[in-house]
Amino acid sequence: MMIPLLLVLLTAGKLAAAEGDLQDNQESDATVVAEPQARPEEERHVETLVQQGGFLGFQGVAVSGHGGHAEPYGFLRSSPGGGLFYRRLQQDTNFELEGNFLNEHDYHGDLLLDYKGDYRLHLRTESLYHNLNREQLFSPAFQAGRTDAPTPALYQAVQDPPVDYGISVEQSSADFRYRLHNYPMHVNLGYWRMVREGNRQLRFSDASFEGTPNTVYALRQGVDQLTQEGRVGLDAHLGPVDLIYDLKIRTFEDREPIPLAYYVPRNSLAGTPQQLGGIQQHNENPDSQFVSHTLKLHTSLAGGLVGSGAYSIEQRENFSNLTDSTGARHLKVELHNAAGDIVYTPTKQYSVAVKYRHQDLDNDYRSVVLSSNFANAFQLVKNPINSSKDVITVYLSYRPRYDLSVNGEYKGEFLRRENNLSSLPSQTSWALPETSDTNRGMLTVNYRPVTGVRCSAEYSYTITDHPSYGASFQQQHQGKLLATYTRSNGWGGSANLIVRREWNDDVEHYLVNYPLEPLTYSSYPLTSRERTVANANASVWWVPVTRLTVGANYAFLYSNVDQTVLFTSVATGSQAASNFYDRSHVYGVTASLAATEKLDLSLMLQQVRSASAFQPEYKLFSSTSSTLGVEDITRQNTVISLLSAKGEYRFTKLLSTSLEYVVKDYDEKNPSYSSNNGTVHTVWATVAAKW
8 A cells, every 4th residue: 555655646746846847947938938039130140151263274266167157156266264253141241253254355254242232232244256247249240231321331349358257245334222221212323335346347339220330349347336324213112102213324436437438420310410429428327325214103012903104205316427418416216105004913813914005206307418429419308207106915814723824915006107108108208007006816825734744825816907018917827835744853855836827918019100200109019928937846855874864856947938029110010929938957966974973974966957048930021131040049058067075073072174175067058158168166174173
């Protein structure tokens, strides 16, 4: 009996002690809860994170042939290179700096500094080099008829010497944001500049059906252009709405002198002097200035109902520097843009959005244009067209299940033009419709039937009542299909198809009436135009063994246009049914291998085969003219090939090296366009380190 009694007493003592401990713990917990959990921001301690590293390397470049088409973006010279990065993330200050340099035309730099979110400075600079084409003019010179005399005229070409053309494009920007620490307001300042320097081929002509000789020129022209932009902005949170104002000023300056050339005197059809000869300015790229004021307003972006609006006034002013012609300087174009959006999301299944855009385009009426290059200095010119455009978009999204969504969209675009419009072109008016209304409906379905599979389909139909131009469409059908599949990271693939068909049965053409002075036109019977576009691609990837991934892709791009073309605008019966096609096949194979824990290897092969030609039906217009030979001089058949092989070896976590070899080849099979054929070999070796 004593043992059970002792057990009862011990158990009661333990329970009492446990209750006491529980009360003590509750009091202790209550004390802890009563203490503040979060320390003030200024008392928090955040460990500083520092990352830094860099690389040194050398790029060897070997060029065979032209090289500019094989490598359109890249300075084709061997050069050493290097780069660095430094990041320091602290409690109050974040500092990031990175940059790389290959040559004086290919570099990049970026600096970001942030102090408590109150001050933020972002500096950026980058440059690339764009290789440009050099076109071959006709040769030899030939004799052909003229309208002002029975004797033939000479037609000749002046070809520039064989040189490589290219332009270096440099962009730099500086952005600063200041946040008032105790007020929901930001001040934003920005500056951006773009400099284009180099040389290009300038092609122009001194040619006419009256007078001789007629010359086409291809000359080297220097490029030195500067574009600058300054921005000032304010944004503030004012209770239920946010208000944003932005001022932008952009200037363009061509620092090269206006080109000069000697022009031959020309007579009118009646034989009276019309165009004076001598040294004249031509091909000016006028300086200009652009000023924009923008005001935006929007409600909270987190609510079920979101509204926003914007209004901007933009003005562009011409600063032409021509001295032998006047009337263009200080001409202005003014744009008024207004926008309003409403997005309503009543439930997670439904979302509705309505967007409205309005634009007014107002041009200054041109003053009298005077040119000392003509016997009659007064020159009649067309005044530009003023226009207004309204765009309304209604978007509806319905998601009945997590794996299925249906989206519908309507878009209406309504264009209005005024002043200087007529049914026939003239020296003072434009033959364009006063109104052009375009309506489009689109339906999209997204479906994920099982894990790893995603499908989407889209169809749209667009109709325009008065197409603006011959290449514009009356009706358009477009369909898109997309499917992707991934299985347990072992293999996967994707495929998509886009097909578009559009046509216009009322393409307008105009004939020039005799006599040619004064110049008048008459309507030609309406013709038709039909265009078909198809783009398809498919890709697969596979992991046959651990550490090895292989992939393949194929793409097909196709465009075909059928239309009636006028081969002369002065005679009836000069039309011919014509076709233009452009198709490309793109093949690609990739492989990557993690050979060891320290060695990675990769290989890429790609080839593009493209062909195009303008194919008019054979038609004899006269005893001396027909469409024979047009297809031969327009046909192109191009093969572009690429091989890239790269290896990277990591000695340690902080030290690595890499070697990459790339060869690019451009091969045009048509001898008439083969002058730009070439091959570029590039070897890029680097050593990188982190510390």
